[in-house]
Amino acid sequence: MTHDTIIEEVRNIRDQIAAQFDYDVAAIGAYYQALQKERGLTVISRQATLSEAESEAISDYDNSQTPDESALEKVA
Numbered sequence: 001m002t003h004d005t006i007i008e009e010v011r012n013i014r015d016q017i018a019a020q021f022d023y024d025v026a027a028i029g030a031y032y033q034a035l036q037k038e039r040g041l042t043v044i045s046r047q048a049t050l051s052e053a054e055s056e057a058i059s060d061y062d063n064s065q066t067p068d069e070s071a072l073e074k075v076a
Contacts, residue, residue, distance in 0.1 A: 021027035036042060 017031070018028055021031060
């Protein structure tokens with residue numbers, strides 16, 4: 001594998017920031033959220049959104065997993 005100075009620099013900066021917060025994930029997340037608010041950016045979002053196609057696919061899958069009533073009667 002080749003040595004990539006850019007990747008190394010990014011990792012070093014990431015580690016320096018994490019060290020400032022004693023590697024506390026919640027504190028690091030709060031830092032980045034405050035930073036994005038200060039700069040008017042949206043990098044971290046807790047809200048996941050699905051496309052219409054993804055929502056339909058999930059709905060179709062959920063419906064296909066529901067047994068019909070005749071199958072339930074056979075078990076009872």
